[in-house]
Amino acid sequence: MLKYSYLKSALLLLSSFLLSGCLITTNSLEDDASDDVAMIRVENYATPLSIERYKQVGSCLQEFDHNSLTAGINFIGIKSTYNKKIDGMPPSPATSILKDKHVMEYKIKAGQPVKVRYQEKKGSMIFEYYNSFTPQLGHSYEIFTAxxxxxxxxxxxxxxxxxxxxxxSWELTECARNKTLFGGKEYK
Structure with missing residues (x-):
């Protein structure tokens, strides 16, 4: 009986530990291989940033792809990748919040509108924060959460x-849409 109690307690503790401090990403962003790119640098930490890419359809925008910008696995600060650097990315300005931090750098398609976002849970509420812009050819950007x-x-x-x-930021709006059962978008 005592042995069962210890085993049950250990399993409960391990389950709570894994659920509260582990982030596993299966759809990390791949670098764009074309010549018309911009570069981004994001902080690689526990708040998972993601990027949504959009295309223009008529006078509005439709999302066509969504990827993670953080390491594939983050287990209570132990990451599968700490830094990902790309050639051509300039150093962070002296006043940058990302200076001397673990970062992930990517090449993304220039001229293609993007939205970078993250979600935060406060109590029983989930808040979503984002910033949208159109990366310019040859430009470099730093992205982080405040x-x-x-x-x-x-x-x-x-x-x-x-x-x-x-x-x-964007001059166009996203096309009319409905949310699907699992949080996807269905455009009208």
Whole structure:
């Protein structure tokens, strides 16, 4: 009886441990292999950033792909990949929040609207934060989350000129859509 109690307690503790501190991603972003690219750098930490890519359909935008921007596995700070660097990405500006942090760098298609987002659970509520922009050919961007007591969000800075400039956000809106049962989008 005592042995069963220890086993049950150990399994319960292990299950809680795994569920609360483990992130496994199966759809990581692949670098764009074309010549018309922009580059992004994101912090690689427990708040999982994702990228949604859009195409223009008439006068609105439709999402066609969605990928993770973080390491494949993050088990309580132990990651499958700590840093992913690409050639041509300029160093972080001196004032950058990403300076000396674990980062993931990617080549993405220039001229293609993107939305970078993350979700955060506070109590029983789930909050979604995002920033959308159209990456420009040859430009480099740093993307990170701003988390605070009163404000949260996704910050995108254009670091092409060695400083932290804000890129232009979308001028078009997303096409009318319905949410599917598992959180997907069905465009009308």
């Amino acid at each position: 988390r605070g007591r009163y404000a949260s969000g996704v910050v995108v800075n254009d670091i092409t000129q060695g400083k932290e400039d804000k890129p232009a």
